[in-house]
Amino acid sequence: MLGQTLAGRYHIIKHLGGGGFGQTYVAQDRKRSGNLRCVVKQLKPQHNDPQTLQVARRLFETETETLHKLGTHSRIPELLDSFEEDGEFYLVQQWIEGKDLGKELIPGKRLCESEVIVIVQEIVEILVFVQQHKVIHRDIKPSNLMRRISDGKIFLIDFGAVKQISTQVVNSIGQIPPTVAIGTYGYMPPEQRNGHPNFCSDIYAVGAIGIECLTGTFPGDLPKNADGEIIWRDRAQVSNEFADILSKMVRYHFRERYQSATEVLQALNSLKTPPASTVVSSSPNLFRLMSTWTREHKIALASLVVTVIFGVAPLVQSVLDNADGFTSYENQQNFLKMKYPDNWDKQEQPQIVNQEVVKFISPLEKEDDRFREQVTVIVEPSGDKTLDDYTKSSKQEILKLDKNAKIVQDVASTMAGKNGHRVVYTTKEGDRELKKLEVWTLKHDRAYLIAYEAQAEKYDKFLPVVEKMIKSLEVQDGQ
Template identity: 35%
Template structure:
């Protein structure tokens, strides 16, 4: 197996350090650190090292985050200063006790090979960061609404008020350092690598790495005094939070929202918000720190009340969060509306032979799972008639992006299944969670049609149902393992589309696959799919969920043909 350093140098999988540049290589999946923390996968990489998702074998395989310290510096003085930053983060994290900040567990010094490594151990926050959520929105031509941004500010400003009361400044607030936690649907502030505790007698802080200033903070998000002068005030965080709000509202990077020549933001042009919110954000974004709000609680007092704080969800059911069922009238209206739309589609679009196992009659197929907060996901209808090999492009209602605000954490102490083990297996296989939960939901509600329209709760009477849901999840993971899909194909589950099939068909017609035809691809893929899901009756499988597995099998088959295997 080959592994790569951050400079993309090729190395043998058994190496601990790059043979070209000496950079520490990523820890291998399954490797145990300090005889306790087993690596599940890498989460990210920064200037001082990498972060990993791990299991704590001393705490019933509870998941946690290992933050590695391995700075690439040339001089001993630089290394010493970098260690001071690392130790500062550890000391600050130890004193931060807030439910919306990952809890600090330990700091470690471990010898790997011939070098010492340092790690911080923290809580793992299960959720997507706001940069990822925004990317999902933009793929549908949407951004965050003003109501959602106001709600975010209302939920995160108390966190800033807390750390600022301890004279701690984060210094790196941006969409990718805010995670929407699935368990309780609250934003969590992460990555305190740039944190600084202000001396009581000093209004700002400056770090020097040898003779040069170490300026922490992202360009466009950090205020002028921080990026140019290395100074930081409590309200420097408020500036960065305001920029984050504008990015979420517009979907554009700060550089496209600000005229650096004139020193003005594009209010009314790129940025369109209500007058009240504009007034608040303008004050947070004042060039001079003295003109800004001085404290987070002052911002909270001036924030307008959102007209609605309904934040939609990506999940109908989750491993740890279940969905609240909708009001009947709204659900009925949507079902009727969707049924009419799908009837119109059915008259115009034929489906290929290979989709037949997924085809269902349109009569009664519009099933909508909604939350009382306006969350909904649609199981689409497909048509029986088949006359062409062309895969149609069916326009479906888009699924909203943020977790359900009404979802409640579910206790699974009474279940015989191990939800954490299922969660870890899915992560190890790198199967997208949104896809996987839809897949399990489809199977669960197909086997329990009497439960359609009703969600599971944390009550003891639902323990058996939760156990059955986890049992289906466990079985489907077994099936996906049996499919022996490539890592790339597993990662793309939920993202395949008719464009992929059209591309394979064009390749076959252009003889780019040799003598391999699209008909043979259909035959081979159907055979393998039938081995995994034998005897499935027509109409039983969801096109949106199960057909993704069909696509993944086909993608791997095309790759094998192209590589000549």
């Protein structure tokens, strides 16, 4: 398929994956300005006899109508086109540039409760819309949840119902037998395995993802009791209120679960925000995971909780100091002061979501500027680690969490008047070549880290400014 052009316009440039039901590709739409990218899904019926093709065609038309309606939601890929060619069926959907949630879930790594609440709530909000259209997704799992690079929002992709077109079999009198079990082990509840999915089946899948985030364990590997209920609370540090919601979402019998996504959303909205201490104890190294995310991911997390901080006085105060074009920033909670360019944007990150204290973003150079350089200040508990211990684990996690990372500088350094360490590495995100700098030191049983991220070709342009920001950092003695 690579290099082929379908329907006279969709030029296949990359194979994304697939299986027995068909294949998925990235294509360029040569009839759209700029040859915009799109996703082309090729669906192959199991048989090509006239009777099977007739039924498959009817299913295809029904499903494309459904996908057109679902694609009106801001976080479901838009269906751009659909057609039949040589006895095979094709869907053309909006291309979401990003990474699937599975890339964020590292085995053995537990996310903090507040972050998991945000993830689950985002998915459930989409599911409310899906259920309003009487649709069951049937294959909600981390790899079908895409976090878009541009704003960090989660998209729900790959609706399993369409796979009926590929997996259905027509009997001798032209009828379709009961629903084929479509789904993925670990996220698929009992009734779905038996071919009888319902709205509660998708709710089970989302609950299983939430439990995976909290425990760092694939749901299919968790033990079950004699009644088939998942045993998981002993593996996570989580409030009883949120744990009760997740447990109800994954009850073995679907009648004992929430009966709609709306009910789940109401339960989540009633949760009280967990204290900051819960965040630290449940995921002390969360900042490292987030330091490998793109700039847009981190900004998006802050936007998800904007309703919490809107109208509330900032935790820190900045004092203008225009003598050298820099502004002073102070955060008393973390005993730090530093300077940043007064023409850069400042975005303070809520501690409840992550360990970031503040982010500084370079000015927009032109209207179509797709990437603005950023400097992020992160503070996290260091425990009883020495600087050597912290440095070793930090470098290991950079390489573990970013498979494209290549360390080009690894040297001792100083920061805030204390011994520290500096690492520079290159990586790729989509079609972008990025270069990143991280420098850290330890004080007050905390790790203070400054991370700089830029497109590789612009890294040196902004480095002098960044070096001045790093040099200006002061970590004061605690009271």
